[in-house]
Amino acid sequence: MRISVLGGDGYCGWATALYLSAKGHSVSIVDNFARRQWDHELGVQTLTPVQPLSVRLKAWQELTGKTIDLFVGDVTDYDFLASTIQAFSPEAVVHFAEQRAAPYSMIDRKHAVFTQVNNVVGTLNLLFAIRELQPDCHLIKLGTMGEYGTPNIDIEEGYITIEHNGRKDLLPFPKQPGSFYHLSKVHDSHNMMFACKIWGLRATDLNQGVVYGTLTEEVERDEALINRFDYDEVFGTVLNRFCVQAAIGHPLTVYGEGGQTRGFLDIRDTVRCIEIACLKPAAPGECRVFNQFTEQFSVLDLAQMVQAAARKIGLMVDIHHIPDPRVEAERHYYNAKHSKLVDLGLQPHNLSDSLLDSLMNIAVKYSDRIDSSLFLPRVQWRSPRNDRQQPRAEVATVTLSEDTLLSERE
């Protein structure tokens, strides 16, 4: 199958491109290296030493004999994006090419506006390009479980049947996103549903949970193929951050009570979900929604699991509760459905001790690259302007010495 991966140099995109290539699909990557640029802007680095894309692609070709086509450019540039569709004629486009960090979108007005314009315009461009040039192409778009927020009812997959005053209808599930980034994904979802309706496009909106892990079968084949492992307060995901903190004996920093419960999945399942969506496309005119995660955990659950995994290799770490920089419920009901991908054949990798051990091993292996000044949150949701230029050490000291800071030691 001909599959174009937009954002194929990023964390999920790279793993997906290699997996699909290994499976025998004809793959192209479209990327403008914005993700690498944001690292420079923020003064952060992935834990793992990722290679330039040109090096990665050459290594992949040498190992497997498979080539991945590369188009370098910005999806918000319609002429560029359209040229990639014309040149590659994809049967499916997997769209990861968005700014995907909630804290980045909350830095200040410019970052909020950038995130929404970048994400919304990129997706609008893609909808128009598919309609104009490749109308049977299946759009597989990465959304987020964060679109739903934390309602006090079960979360369905995209749509819910509502009975009201004696009538009923199947309607889009109400959205309560928690950052300007999450809002951009809600905007995309509405735009996609409409485009499918008026133009008969086929689309799958994957509301993905929080992804953890860095190793997939493909990237393990050579150090040059290694994937990102982000642990900083802006782009890092929570489980990665806890592992890195544990590796250097730093307290695990839980935001608030830690009762925030979310859907999580292993990156090895991300790539499989994408292939399942490609192989079993939406029907023309259909905008289907899958909740793409495998297990629910609270943030405190994860901290305790990492604490236990660390102890096994002789690392004793505390769990610290620090003031929540976000505006979110710290305890809440959460029950999100996620059966559609399983029905289509997904066999989940659950978060096991052995996976946690492997994550800890990576964190320890690269521990000389860990910058502990990147752990603590410097982007506060309640502030419209977060100055990330002030010296980090000060912030860390101030935050850790606040009275609200609690400590839990087993």
Added chain:
Amino acid sequence: MRISVLGGDGYCGWATALYLSAKGHSVSIVDNFARRQWDHELGVQTLTPVQPLSVRLKAWQELTGKTIDLFVGDVTDYDFLASTIQAFSPEAVVHFAEQRAAPYSMIDRKHAVFTQVNNVVGTLNLLFAIRELQPDCHLIKLGTMGEYGTPNIDIEEGYITIEHNGRKDLLPFPKQPGSFYHLSKVHDSHNMMFACKIWGLRATDLNQGVVYGTLTEEVERDEALINRFDYDEVFGTVLNRFCVQAAIGHPLTVYGEGGQTRGFLDIRDTVRCIEIACLKPAAPGECRVFNQFTEQFSVLDLAQMVQAAARKIGLMVDIHHIPDPRVEAERHYYNAKHSKLVDLGLQPHNLSDSLLDSLMNIAVKYSDRIDSSLFLPRVQWRSPRNDRQQPRAEVATVTLSEDTLLSERE
């Protein structure tokens, strides 16, 4: 009260600014004259000869002794917008400064992207400016009833209590907007709810129905104050267009079956609703939603009412059904709640024979300005690219001669 009217040179904005000024409020207008520019782009003119804003404001001052402050600039330019908030210190900002025509947003990709970026960025800028400079200021934002689409259940005012699997929650009403423009308003609504939640802002989202009429007590005082009366296929609203068609004996052009049912209101109620919202502001942190319309009609209902009003002044007109350029249900359930503004004191002007007579009189009075080539739809929802540069006469002939065209004559 100090009230800033963004988009105060437009149709609703101008009527609102004068009404609030007449009521004794201290009013400023912020406008970049984009609406006048779009007339030039499309080659259309309002039926009524509107004067430049400088002339309008001078006439108002001479008639009443009241001044309205003017800030000329674009709300997507944050520095400009912030400077108006700083200079005027509004207690309420009424935000009409958006691209508000569904067909305009459906012309092609550039118009879709422009509409969403313009509207979303303007509103984001306003939320940040209020948060940073005037956090107690009440934001009154014009949304649209079109955000809801036409669900098969009663439409509530912004939020709905959903019972599901034995639990319940009050959640945002699901949205099914029908154009890239309507989508932009849905995006705005989500952004506003979030900003109120994280920053404690106070906001009222007015989901307005289709506005008709041109005369308010204020604009009637002098010809120089006259308001817009748009009847073209892009910016014209349906009742205005029917009146203009009747005035020159042109068949009333109903899209499809004409069973499309919507909420409508008199522009004299628009201005009163805005003042009610100003005087009874939302609480800090509250993003309340009012459905701002007074009556429901189907498009065919309106055509028949105009046909009858025309007959009274000796004008016999047919009703033609032409293919619907939009993708929408031509018959559907529709029952939208609209009691919150009435509860706060709104006394509606219902659509009466006398109002219709007055609209017909305006259409007849200015009939030498009517361009009948502007009546027929040239923007098709199903096409991603509508070339509005082709000669109009051709389009008109082709469309009217299609076999699907039906005629109803009483």
